Amino acid sequence: MTTDVTSRPATGQETTASVRRITDDLLQRVEHRLGSFLAAERERFAGVDERAALVLDTLSELVTSGGKRIRPAFCITGYLAAGGDPGDPGIVAAAAGLEMLHVSALIHDDVLDNSAQRRGKPTMHTAFSALHQDRGWRGEARRYGEGMAILIGDLALVYSDELMSQAPPGVRAEWHGLRSEVHVGQCLDVTAAAEFSVDPRLSRLIALIKSGRYTIHRPLVMGAGGADRADLAAAFMEYGEAVGEAFQLRDDLLDAFGDSAETGKPAGLDFSQHKMTLLLGWAMQRDERIRVLMTEPGHTPDEVRRRLLDTGVPEDVEQHIADLVERGRKAIADAPVAPVWRNELADMAVRVTYRNN
Structure with a gap:
């Protein structure tokens, strides 16, 4: 048996540097698992028809085009903090399955939001x-493009389940709840945008179940379950829900005020799609004119941004984010894991919320 640090279970003597090396090694194995899985699928379908190979090429290009791998990182961190063996290939498959689910959601999100750009490139x-x-094919180009994207997004969802079937048994129970929750959250998001009614309670619920839980809370709990540490679920839930909501609120601010050259996607999509984020909900409670700027023709996103700034809500959202991060850090402070992992989770709360490397 190898004595390399990446194959040894946690001993309680790790340093910050060593736990990050172990985590980074596992994330590299996740990358390799995703690449090898999709390469094998391409080889399988290339013999069927060249059009099928194009489907796999398109999906592979999106999977390998970047991304922060936040969900795999929290799954692996939860697993290692719980004392899981870094040499177990099952946790790599679980983390890869989470990323494939995320890719599926991104593809479908771009169709729902009519977004033209993802990670600096044309959306699928x-x-x-x-x-x-x-x-010069027959039919409507828009319907063809959206249909293909929906189908390839569904294929990514199928692949996520196939990868997750190789995960440790303790991971899979949480997986079933996570998948249904993400999809129900998406339905609520679409409906809230159509209703366009000011309801901050609903906005927070959507942010939590559509993004927060599936980004941080449930991947952490899945990781702990893979190491047979169900006792960590309560602390990971409290931490994950707080930091997950902060993460989504940061996305809302970036959509409203971010630079598309840095985010890799168009700014102001929430405005054009009438997304009832907490940012917009709070702002419209203070200034009814914002609704008019978003819904009536002839107004620009810059007008909405200026009006939002005048309400003072962006500053309130920043303060709410800071409070949520602090709540998450306190939730993990007494968790029954090694101090180095408590520190790492506290640092991760700041890194993912403020988009620090």
Whole structure:
């Protein structure tokens, strides 16, 4: 048996540097697992038809185009903090399954939001629409592009389940709840945008179940379950829900005020799609004119941004984010894991919320 640090279970003597090396090693193995899985699928389908190979190429390009791998990172951290063996390939499969689920959600999100850009490149439905137009095919290019994106997003969802079938048994129970929760949250998000009614309670609920829980809370609990540490679920839930909500609120601020060159996607999508985020809900409670700026023709996103700033709500959201991060850090302070892992989780709360490397 190898004595390399990456294959040894936690001993309680780790340093911050050593736990990050172990985590980074496992994340590299996740990358390799995703790449090898998709390469094998491409090889399988390339013999069927070249069009099928294009489907796998398109999915692989998105999977390997970057991304922060936040969900795999929290799953692996929860597993290692709980004393899991870094040499177990099951936790790598679980983390890869989480990332594949995330890719599925991104593809579908871009269709729902009519977004033209993801990670600095054309979104999948946009690219397929352009392909349809360039080749002069029959039918409507937009419907073809959106249809292909929906189907490939579904394929990624299928693959996420296939990867997760190789995870430790303690991971899979949480997995079933996570998948349904994400989809129900998406339905609530679409409905709230259509209703466009000011309801901060609903906005917070959507942020929690659509993003917060599936980004941090449930991946952490899945990791702990993989190490047979169900006793950590309560602390990880309190930490994960607070930090997960802060993470989503940061996304809301970046959508409203961020630079698309840095975020890799168009700014102001929440405005154009009438997303009832907590930021917008709070702002419209203070200034009814914002609703008019978002819904009536002739107004620009810059007008909405200026009005939002005038309400003072962005500063309130920043304070709420800081309070949530502090709540998460306190929740993990007494968790029954080694101090180095408590410190690492406290640092991760800050890194993911403020987008620090």
